[in-house]
Amino acid sequence: MSEEKENIQFELTDELIESVELLIEEQNDKELRKFLSDFHYADVAEILDELNLDEAIYVIKLLDSETTSDILMELDEDNREKVLDQLSSKEIAEEVEELDTDDAADIIAELSEERQLEVISQIEDEEHKAEIRELLAYDEDTAGGLMAKELVKVYETWTVAGCLRRIRGQAKDVKRVHSIYVVDKQDKLIGRLSLKDLIVAKSDQKIADIYIKSVDYVTVDEDAEEVARVMQKYDLEAIPVIDENQTLLGRITIDDIVDVIREEADKDYQMAAGISQDVDSDDSIWKLTKARLPWLLIGVFGGIGAASIISGFSEAMLKFPELLLFIPLIQATAGNVGVQSSAIVVQGLANDTIDGNIVKRLFKEFGLGLVNGLAIACVALVISHFGFGTTYHVSITIGVALISVIVMAALIGTFIPIVLDKRGIDPAVATGPFITTSNDVFGILIYFLIAKLILGF
Amino acid sequence: MSEEKENIQFELTDELIESVELLIEEQNDKELRKFLSDFHYADVAEILDELNLDEAIYVIKLLDSETTSDILMELDEDNREKVLDQLSSKEIAEEVEELDTDDAADIIAELSEERQLEVISQIEDEEHKAEIRELLAYDEDTAGGLMAKELVKVYETWTVAGCLRRIRGQAKDVKRVHSIYVVDKQDKLIGRLSLKDLIVAKSDQKIADIYIKSVDYVTVDEDAEEVARVMQKYDLEAIPVIDENQTLLGRITIDDIVDVIREEADKDYQMAAGISQDVDSDDSIWKLTKARLPWLLIGVFGGIGAASIISGFSEAMLKFPELLLFIPLIQATAGNVGVQSSAIVVQGLANDTIDGNIVKRLFKEFGLGLVNGLAIACVALVISHFGFGTTYHVSITIGVALISVIVMAALIGTFIPIVLDKRGIDPAVATGPFITTSNDVFGILIYFLIAKLILGF
Incomplete structure (x- = not known):
């Protein structure tokens, strides 16, 4: 028994792909069927994801629908769409007959409305057909959209x-x-x-x-x-x-729930990184750009806002040009603190560990901001004074500004996600570039206001 | 049957906590036992998490160990530690007797070495004892650390x-x-x-x-x-x-695996936000500061680095002061792009969808950077020229710098996590403040170098 093939040892190698491609090219159906039957359907799906569309279709049409229906479910979503496009309604209906009702409904839901009707009408098992119809009526983000009729x-x-x-x-x-x-x-x-x-x-x-x-x-x-x-x-x-x-x-x-948890975590993670659609590294440059560019533009408008603020304090620039050196420091700190605070809140909301008391939470962030701010301000004060030779007044300006900016960034980073959540908006949008940008702009404004107060220009 | 109490409808209200606190204060053991028996142990754990330590201990000592062992497992980790501190080795051993071997080993592993020996010696079931000893020998991040002996x-x-x-x-x-x-x-x-x-x-x-x-x-x-x-x-x-x-x-x-997936996702998310320990919003200010401050300090040193670069180009500041206005724009864009690129790579590595070809991936990021860069540069060029009245030369400098900075940030954001992963270091450390800071500094340097090239100061 010990020499049997184990799924866990599966590794997708170039040689493996090449062997499959060769068998397809030779149209050596018997060998190909035998070769692929050694693998778990999830592994076959990984192999098909690496083949070109014609090759993938060749394999799908070669294997029996009991196997290919499971393979289809495991394919990368983009590839599945392409494969389904190449299959007739009759062929899709055959695949669907083999699937559990929840998977069957998921596959059909990916088709155009017209094709959905065609495929459903071709399903022979009347009970299966009725159950799939029922499941298609539920919203995919509800219990009805997740459940299967098999029990x-x-x-x-x-x-x-x-x-x-x-x-x-x-x-x-x-x-x-x-x-x-x-x-x-x-x-x-x-x-x-x-x-x-x-x-x-x-x-x-x-x-x-x-x-x-x-x-x-x-x-x-x-x-x-x-x-x-x-x-x-x-x-x-x-x-x-x-x-x-x-x-x-x-x-x-639970296996469907594992997928929900993963997708949810992936979505929050991408949102925090400023990526607005569910993309992965294999997607096209165009799809990736669509997911990334809007967030970069938010950053650009923030940058322009910051430029307006700086130009509004042009007298200060002339009198105290050394203030300008520390703009990146103020900005980076404001952004970092904002992201930290919002991430903790968003995660707390996702894990349901945050209770309703917003005032108490803001007080805590205020305290946390003061502690972190004092530490950071001391470091910056010493370095600016001794490293860059700024006057005491300018060094103190930088220190006080850092404390204020950190406290403000912590409060904004905490407040916005909680408010969004209360209004039924996904709080995860208020992480990443959104919070960084607003904190950048506010941070620079506070910096110059405090400079004006202390240095009096 | 329809009136039976269902777990799913459980909601942790202030009234509920107050009722429990009142029953504890009155030492009304009979009513308290009856009241709590209506709830699932996971719900009781949520209630105990809201009580103070003495009250929680009171409840733990009141209920039988079959129930409390499950409650203990569901308590917040910090609270569990405090509760275990108040229990004798004998009492802990009694809890441990009721638990499956994997949970039993997890609880014991949280104790000091000395107490571990004391507790284990008090376990009466010799087989259970031997199995727990075996499990304690495995690293917690391995299959051995996750498995139970019950099968x-x-x-x-x-x-x-x-x-x-x-x-x-x-x-x-x-x-x-x-x-x-x-x-x-x-x-x-x-x-x-x-x-x-x-x-x-x-x-x-x-x-x-x-x-x-x-x-x-x-x-x-x-x-x-x-x-x-x-x-x-x-x-x-x-x-x-x-x-x-x-x-x-x-x-x-699978339930233990669900926890692994969640913890992994939470850890990556926190790392991307610049939070280095597993903390949640209920932790103390001190614990939160320890998790957050180191990352803020990285940002501070980046800010100081940026200040040095700017002061190194002081001639430019005098000749083209308007260049300074756009430092925040350059910095924000560099940071955002770096975070986007690194997040996609880190997620791809976590989901195992990234193959080994680093050169191909860098080429793709290069292309993506160019596309995004051109779009962003056009917007910035128009706004800087018409909004801020910068000369064509300065506007072009800003545009070219943005393209270069975006391409560079995309490449660094992609390259560093892949290299870390190849060296066996968790690539998630190279997201968030780490990548933002390095991109900030490089971005500002590139900006001034390009300005020097185009404007020739």
Whole structure:
């Protein structure tokens, strides 16, 4: 057994890709099928992502739809779109027949409306078709958009033996049985059971006597992020979804939630870095530019704002030209502090560890700003005076300005995300370039105002 | 059934906390026990996180260790440390007896070495004790550090009926049976089975005839992040852990991986924001300062570097004072581009979507920098000329400098994380203040060099 091929050791090498390309070129279908059958479908998807479109289509058409449907789900989204474009509605319908309802609905949702109807009409299994139609009606960012219709459901009136016999049938359609959901005659969710409970129970016991009455659930219109939060908090591997009448509609499994968590984290991270669309490093220059340029323009307008402020203090420039040397210092510090404060707030909001008291939080940031500001100001004061020979007055100006700028940046960085969140706007937009830019401009303004106050120009 | 209390509706209100505090003050143990028994342990942990230490200890000592062990695991790490400080070694040992081996080892690992020995010596269950000792020996960032010893294991020689009978015993210790692992006589992992397979099989079949030979696994010294990547890629809910001889040692479940993914994402996010320790908004000002101040100091030294560069070009300041107005623009743009580029690379490295070809990637960033640079330069050129009345030469200087600075920032932002990653250093350190600061300084230097070239001062 020890020589068997293990997925974990899979490595995408140039040689591997070349072997596949050669087999495609030779149209050596038998060898190609044999070669690819050694790999997990997620690995085959990685290989296809490296091939050109014609080669990928060749492989998709070669393998049977049971395999290719799983491969399709794992392909890079852009590549999947291209592949689907090359398949007929009939071919897509065949792939969709093999998929669980949640994946099937996700794939169909990526098609144009016209093609969606064509594909659905070609699905032969009427039950599957109806279930996919139902799922397509839900918003993708809700529990309904995440759930699958495949689940194992038993009635409270059944016996353990009858139950085991019957779920053998249901379980064939369900890849993994997480929980068995117990319903009453009206299909209302009333509890749950694990396969383990069923195995451990005596065969003549009634389900009504052994099922667990406390069951977590979400309603079908619950926000996807909230579902993720609940499943994480309670360490759930699956959660049933019900409608407003408590009727059991479907279930959400943890693997889909892992994707939600990842996407959410990736989105927040990109937002903080000033990237507004979900892009990755393999995307085209055009797509990357669309995601990056708008944020750079925000920075440009901030820079222009800063230029206006500086030119408004031109007398100061003549009298105290050394003040200008420290503009980059003020600006960098304001930006850094703002990003730190906003990141902590945004993360706290995402992890639900921030309570409502905004005044208390601002007070704390104020204290934190003072502590950091004093430390930074001392360093800058000493360096400017001894390193650059600035007068005491100018050095003190720089120190006082740094403390004020740090306190202000901390307050702005804390305040804005909380306010956005309260108004239902994603607070993550207020990280990165947005907060840096506003703090840059305010920081420079404060710097010159304090200089004016202390130096009196 | 419809009126039963559901976890999902839990909300931490001030009234709720006050009720608990009142019951503690009154020492109304019976009511308090009854009140708290309505909540999931994760919710009780949230309540305890809001109480003061004495109150929390009161509740911990009141409830039985089966409940409190789970509550302890869910407490905020800082609070758990304080609570554990107040418990005797005997009391901690009692909590630990109730926990799965992975959680038990995690709790013990948080204690001082001396207390670890005391607590372990007080554990009564000898097998549990030995398993915890084994787990404590593994590095926490490896598969060994994540795994639990609880699993269901069957020998290939057993029959389905015998197997079901025997795993009833094993399964009692295992909260959730994900997979049943099949081993040979030497306890070497040779395959897997699901409970479903077992139920669907005939009772006189041999395990050897029905088990699935392809099984994913990780070795005990595998990196935790790699385990997370594999489990996500292959949609696994549990993965067995083996040693170098293929002997089955334990298993890792997806809920622990969800935590790894979250922590990893949080860490990268904080690093990008210039926060070097795992902190959250509830931490003390002192802890937050320790996490934030070092990065601000990097910014200060960058600012001082920028000041030196500017003072080195003092002739230019006299001849073309308007150049100084646009220092913030140059600096902001350099910083923003650097953060964007590094974020994309760091995320690509984390998601394993970046292949090795560094030259190709730099070429792409070069192209991207040119496109973005041209767009930004045009905007800045027009605004500086018409808005600030700079001469054509100065406006062109600003435009050319912006293009050069953007290209440079994109290249540095891409190059540094890749190089760090190749050298085994976490590339996430090269995001945020680090990359912003270096790009600020280089940006300003390039700006003046280009000005010198074009304006010839």
